[in-house]
Amino acid sequence: MSDTAVNARAIEKPPPSRARRWIILAVIGIASYGGYYAFDYIAPLAPLLSRQLHFSNTDIGWMQAVYSVPNIVAMLIAGVMIDRLGTRKSLSIFSVLVFAGLVITALSPRLGVMLMGRLLVGAGGEALQLTANVGVARWFWHDGLSLAYGLRASAARLGSFSAEVSPAWAPQAYTYWRWPLLIGVGFGALCLLGAVLYGKLDARGERRFTLGHTARTTKIPFAEVFQFNQSFWLIAALCVTFYGCIFPFETFGQKFLIEARHVTPQTAALLVGMEPFFSLVGMPIFGLLVDRYAHRSLLMMFGSLLIVPVFPMLGFTNISPVIPMAMMGVAFALVPAVMWPALVYVVDKSRLGLANGMLDTVQQLGLVVINLLIGWANDHWLASATNAVGYHAGLLMFTAIAVLAVICAFALWRVETGRSSHGLETITTRL
16 A cells, blocks of 8 residues: 555544543553652652661762663653654553562662662653653644643642652651552552553554554654754753752752751641642643643743742741742643643654653753752751751752743743744644
8 A cells, every 4th residue: 555545544534532532641641640659759758768777868869860860861762762662662661660660669778779779760750751741742732732731740740749748648658668668669550550551542542543643664863863943942941940940859848848947747748749739730720721822931931930039938038938839839830831732833743752852851961960969068068957057058059040940931932932933922722
């Protein structure tokens, strides 16, 4: 059969029905939920690791940083894998890595073994979220894209929220370091379940409907990595600076709030949990607004501005930490809800895997550097319950990174309101 005949048959296929798209989104959400729990469950465990296993701030920083280490390179490989193998096989492979890594992390109190487990979780976890993004674009490419991204991300944030507040809903588990890690293994099994369900439903849908992203049968030249446009690279710069304020702060946030703001561990868990909670509630709302009214780069700039005063308020004022944590939560809902689906408009659909991989690569590189930098700063300035001032240097570093995020968002807005625009400020979609 000729290529023309194959293309004609593909064109004859209808787009997927709304009901099928929401079912696919639900199973992608299940996988994302388990994967993000695996990312964030170290943060509430940090005080316990410090007390029972005598881990230093630097050790804890490594526990989170090593999650990102493989992704500096692995995300590019994952992006190519998604474009070549498709979303079904990729999601299955990455969910298995997450589950295996969670099991290894729980095996031993030795830092080296735990780091090996976290390395595997990182190699699978970020690639899994990347695949989930491309899966959403595959099924929602023609309408409701930002809303679908927002709902998918809400499921992921619910995983983060569940992990961050786990000392509140499972306080008995936080009497011994291994028990929270075993809970994480259970969430890894949930991640596997979502990947299996997606594989079955997507295979059936591919035979019946016209879908957005399809696996490429031709070789993907390495040079394509460097051929993205200016808007893409500005989004990448915003990604690394914005997330550089969010996730590394979560790593040390509960410890900081307990030791510097003198709150209980349960209160600290709930305060840090405000970030993913606001995100899981707000991302679909912001996604819906962006689909209807556009102005994507302007909204990214506004969201970045929100986090600039957060760290001075936490470290240098007596303002209730509820206020700055709420501001960070709103920003954490707004910017990702706009940023990730924006890739669909600035790159070709056949390169979505590679584009998401490159974006995640620069993000992970930033997270490695910033997690280690903040851990070093807290150790160097002897941050502790008896020396709360020791946290000030790290908070000032976070503030500087937040300012850089605003500058990147402003530059993107300038490009997207000029002659090189890709429609981020103007494209609207129906539901």
